[in-house]
Amino acid sequence: METTDVIVIGAGFAGLVAARELGRSGHAVIVLEARDRVGGRTWTDHVLGHDLELGGTWVHWIQPHVWAEIARYGRRIVRSPVAEEAYWLGAGDAPRKGTLDDFLSLIDDGQRRIVEDALTAIPRAIDPTVGSITELDGQSLQQRIDDLNLDDEARSANESVWVGHVNAPLKSVGLSSALRWASATGGHWPLMHEASATYRVAGGMSAFSAAIAADVSGDIRLNSTVTAIDHHKNGATVTLSDGGEIRARRVVMTLPVNAVDTIAVTPALPGVWRQANRERVASQGIKVWIKVRGRLPRFFAYASQHHPISVLKSEFIEEDHSILVGFGPDHAAIDVTSIEQVQAALSVWRDDLEVLGVAAHDWMKDPLSQNTWMTHRPGQLTRDLPQLQLADGVLHFAGCDTADLWGGFIDGAIESGLREARLVSAALAG
Ligand SMILES: Cc1cc2nc3c(=O)[nH]c(=O)nc-3n(C[C@H](O)[C@H](O)[C@H](O)COP(=O)(O)OP(=O)(O)OC[C@H]3O[C@@H](n4cnc5c(N)ncnc54)[C@H](O)[C@@H]3O)c2cc1C
Structure with a gap:
């Protein structure tokens, strides 16, 4: 069976940034992405005669994580x-x-x-x-x-x-x-x-996420849908929809709360994830x-x-x-x-x-997202957020739903990718 240090599930902003950082720390990383493109809930499509953002669009310099990436990849911004x-x-x-x-x-x-x-x-x-x-x-x-x-x-x-x-x-x-x-x-x-x-990224979000993807030293595999994760204290086996299996020392899931039940996880996901997934977040x-x-x-x-x-x-x-x-x-x-x-x-x-x-x-109808930009229902923030950031053994969780500062935003996705890359690196070193 193929083996690697870390599997990152999802090539949205959270997954791409986590994979890039882990690669830079010297770890072997495989990113598994179900779609035929990177970027997740950001997607610039040529429709109605224009390059239009069908998903996440607006950014601001008051959002420190996304702004650092904008500076790093030399993007400019355009005012609406x-x-x-x-x-x-x-x-x-x-x-x-x-x-x-x-x-x-x-x-x-x-x-x-x-x-x-x-x-x-x-x-x-x-x-x-x-x-x-x-x-x-x-x-x-x-x-x-x-x-x-x-x-x-x-x-x-x-x-x-x-x-x-x-x-x-x-x-x-x-x-x-x-x-x-x-x-x-x-x-x-x-x-x-x-x-x-107010401000969007010139050249589009797809070009922005592609620039990060080009900086990932590991393998980004598109059209690779994860269907199951079996994890134990020394590692995890990830199963794909074509039946393929890959073993890793650590796994980072970046799926939105609303979509995590599309993967069969054994032992089951922590209760906080299952409850939030059943309730759904507010945005719809x-x-x-x-x-x-x-x-x-x-x-x-x-x-x-x-x-x-x-x-x-x-x-x-x-x-x-x-x-x-x-x-x-x-x-x-x-x-x-x-x-x-x-x-x-x-x-x-x-x-x-x-x-x-x-x-x-x-x-909302897309099974890989089932959400737009996350907003909480009453009570979910203080009840869930601290626990959503905790690893369950070798299984880590990133994604904009788990961010502290701009939860639900592109900035939050990047924050979460940086956080989990640091925690995974520390765990692998220990
Ligand atoms: C319409 C819309 C407008 C928005 N507007 C803004 C905005 O203006 N500004 C802003 O900051 N944010 C905005 N957002 C939110 C922003 O797009 C998200 O916060 C951010 O893109 C989330 O990144 P992520 O990596 O956490 O999750 P995602 O981008 O959802 O990445 C998760 C990835 O996991 C993949 N995946 C899911 N299941 C599997 C599986 N089983 N196997 C393999 N891969 C899987 C998905 O295909 C996806 O690529 C908007 C979102 C939408 C939908």
Whole structure:
């Protein structure tokens, strides 16, 4: 049987960074990736005549792990267009139109109050389970917004802004997600907003992940789906869907919480993984690219969390068409491959948008991810995170779901890969 020091399962950002670091420490590494490409939940595809990010996109220099990789691989960043027009919904869903400043003044009070205790809840964003978060973690983001008693217009606008951030109905999302991100940005909501939706990597995320992959000294095997892991105190045997087996001294799994049950692990995964997998994390929404006729002034639009597309903004403006990106809370509420359904969703704001094409990947239905960007349900952060970071014998866990700082983000995936590479190296040396 083939043997190696370490098997890394998954070639997303967590797996690639873990493999690179382990290789640099002199360990023999094999990366097993089920897809026919690296990058995982980041994927630049040529669709609608453009290179579009179907998955993770926005990065920021306030995210230290991803920024270090951007510097290392000489990437540049590009700003998404600044909006000239803003659309939102008033009482009774009446369409409203104004400027960026009009919209910001509508949401400012709510946005500030939603996260005003971020720095006492989580005083140090790198320790996200320390602080008054231990008492607050049972609360949903919806409860926090309900407590603010906002008028209908401000409430809809604030809720849809948060759907854009957390990608789920707000009653199922823990307040913790909002507080973590606000803590990571010094309690300053506009900076948090900028960090999560403004700057993308020039040349695309696929080229970025390929650059890391090229730096991995071990073997990256695509189209290699792991079906089983048998582990004991001296090592593990990993079985592939074609029946092949590889033995390793250590294994790093980088699967999202929602997808870990696709691998039969013996002895079974720790209880914390099984429970979180059964419950699922909160995020369950959509990201859809939309091509509309005409050169439109740059705009953004916010509806409410009860609309299938809650957030819409222009990203690319051409002579005869514009490319918009939309986000909604529930992938079951809209078929993102249907031009008709997307057209209907846009009509809440304006009737002059003619949809010519749509492009999306349903990450929730994809068995290899079953999630978008992770946000916790109420209570999951403080209950689960510290334990999700613990190795189970020779079995280690990385992935954005296990990160301290920007959990759920590309930055968090990289943080987790660095962490587990260090722990595996130390274990192999000992
Ligand atoms: C629509 C969308 C928008 C997003 N927007 C942003 C954003 O703007 N900014 C941001 O920072 N983050 C964003 N994210 C989140 C970001 O993409 C993720 O946090 C990050 O890519 C996760 O990396 P990872 O390595 O932890 O997991 P993944 O990328 O999911 O990697 C896990 C890998 O394991 C592989 N795998 C699974 N099962 C098996 C198996 N049985 N055998 C072998 N391989 C297997 C998968 O194919 C995958 O490649 C977004 C995500 C989505 C889906």
